[in-house]
Amino acid sequence: MCAIEAGNRGRRVLVLDHANKAGKKILISGGGRCNFTNLYATPDDFQSQNKPFCVSALSRYIPQDFISLVEKHRIPYHEKKLGQLFCDGSAQEIVRMLLDEAAAAGVTVRLSCQVTGIRREGEVLGFLVETDLGAVAAGSLAVATGGLSIPKMGATGFAYTVARQFGLDVTPTRPALVPLTASGRNLEFCRNLAGVSIPCIARCNGASFTENLLFTHKGISGPAVLQVSSHWREGQQLHIDLLPGLDPLTHLQAQQAARPKAELRTILSALLPRSFSEAMCGTYLPNRAMGQLSHQELAAVGHTLKDWTISCDGTEGYRTAEVTLGGVDSTGLSSKTLEAIKAPGLFFIGEAVDVTGPLGGYNFQWAWASGYCAGQYV
Ligand SMILES: Cc1cc2nc3c(=O)[nH]c(=O)nc-3n(C[C@H](O)[C@H](O)[C@H](O)COP(=O)(O)OP(=O)(O)OC[C@H]3O[C@@H](n4cnc5c(N)ncnc54)[C@H](O)[C@@H]3O)c2cc1C
Known part of the structure; x- marks a missing residue:
């Protein structure tokens, strides 16, 4: 996005990437269909230590702008749920679209080229970009090397190294949009249910x-x-409402009156997956006939189903995390241009920056928007 915009302004643009294919994360995203934006994405949805920073870029390049680009290229798409837009066909169409736009803007893309270091050649001369294929001089430089997620796909902390080299801070990073891991009794419980899926409301820390x-x-x-x-x-519990929209106590009382001999797990199997109900009745819930449960016990069952707490020990880490929380501290960047305040000509965009969206097309929207805005100035 940044290269396309800069190219369209008449700048000579070279994109360097050590991957052997362009847009690898786009290709694997959304199960191969790329959830390329979200209709409802607003700056409020993003996490950052400097929340107001993302407002400018996200307001100047909105989801409809990217949708217009997709439509211009006649790429069929659909809304899956909750404003999440996916290609009907393949994520390859999004990469093709970006490469076609880049070619039309006169951008050169060089793949399988690792950037190993950046040297400042003075404010006027710009930067010397050192690569395994030789050095390249550039008047200005946009660092779009992403975060640490999925190192197997070529993710590096290169942006953080460059940021520190030029006097910018990097906020603490951690894997996000990532599966959580359990141990001991909780792990055994989860393992026995591997593959079982339950609609719920998951809560933690006010989210x-x-x-x-x-x-x-x-x-x-x-x-x-x-x-x-x-x-x-780490150390916090997740609170899970296993029966969203249902008052379990009223339901259980009615079932107790109608089917006193039925076991609790049988009653729960009508509301939740059978294997889960059976696992719950024997660990977290009593395993008895409905008629044998006191009002107090029924109320406790209802409470557990509305607020089941599970402790997790950690995350699966960057190996499977969809994004990296934290990154280049945006207080050192201009929110209008994405340029480093202390290093004129140096820009940071995309996931490398401490701006992180939820699941559902938000992180690409940030990548497009920040790239678009930097492309006006780079
Ligand atoms: C499995 C998965 C699925 C996802 N699905 C979605 C989704 O459906 N919707 C959504 O909004 N977000 C999704 N995301 C998140 C999204 O992919 C990222 O937020 C987005 O790609 C960030 O874009 P970026 O350009 O900042 O960084 P990246 O896409 O990570 O690109 C960085 C590039 O820099 C290159 N690079 C790194 N270091 C160097 C170096 N030293 N020299 C040369 N090149 C280098 C890498 O090869 C890479 O091509 C998904 C992420 C994953 C891992």
């Missing part, structure tokens, strides 16, 4: 998401957990 929870061999995942993982910190 709440109505989505599915998925048990895995290592702990929990699914969209509800990925979302809440960006707000979770």
Whole structure:
């Protein structure tokens, strides 16, 4: 996006990437269909230590701007849910669109070229970019090397190294939009249910998401957990409403009157996956006939189902995290141009910057918007 905009302004632009293919993360995103934006993305949705920073770029390049580009290239798309827009066909169409736009803007893209270092050649001369294919001189430089997520795909902390070299701070980074891991009794519980998915409301630290929870061999995942993982910190519990929109006590009392001999797990199996109900009745809930449960016990069951707490030990880490929380401290950047205040001509965009969106097309919207805005000045 940044290269396209700069190229369209008549700048001579060279894009360097050590990957052997352009836009690798776009290609694997959204299960190969790329959730390229979100209709409802607003600056309020993003996490950052400097929240107001992202307002400018996200207001100047909005989801409809990217949708117009997609439509200009006649790429069919659909809304899956919650404003999340996906290609009908393949994520390759988005990469093709960007490469076509870049070619039309006169941009040169050089792949399989690792950038190893940056040297300042004086304010007028700009930068010397050192690569494994030789050095390149550049009047200005946009660092768009992303965050630490999925090192196997070529993610590096290069942006943070460059930021520090030029006197910018880097806020603490951690894996986000990532499955959580459990241990001991919790791990055994999750492992036995691996593959089972439950619609729920997951809450942690004031954030709440109505989505599915998925048990895995290592702990929990699914969209509800990925979302809440960006707000979770080590040692904290997740609070799960397993029956959104239902008053379980009223339901259980009615069932107790109608079917006193039925076991609690049978009653719960009508509301939740059978394997989950059976696992709950024997660990977190009593395993008895409805008629044998006192009012107090029924109320406790209702409470557990509305506020089931599960402790997690950690995350699956950058190996599977969709994004990196934190990054180049935006207080050192201009929110209008994305240029480093202390290093004129040096720009930071995309996931490298301490701006992180939730699941659902938000992180690409930030990448497009920040790239677009920097491209007007780089
Ligand atoms: C599995 C997965 C699925 C995702 N799905 C979605 C989704 O559907 N919707 C959404 O909004 N977001 C999604 N994301 C997040 C999204 O992909 C990123 O936020 C986005 O790609 C960030 O764009 P970027 O250009 O800042 O960085 P990146 O896309 O990470 O690009 C950085 C580039 O820099 C290159 N690079 C790094 N270091 C060097 C170096 N030293 N020299 C040369 N090149 C270097 C890398 O090869 C890479 O091509 C997903 C992420 C993952 C991991």
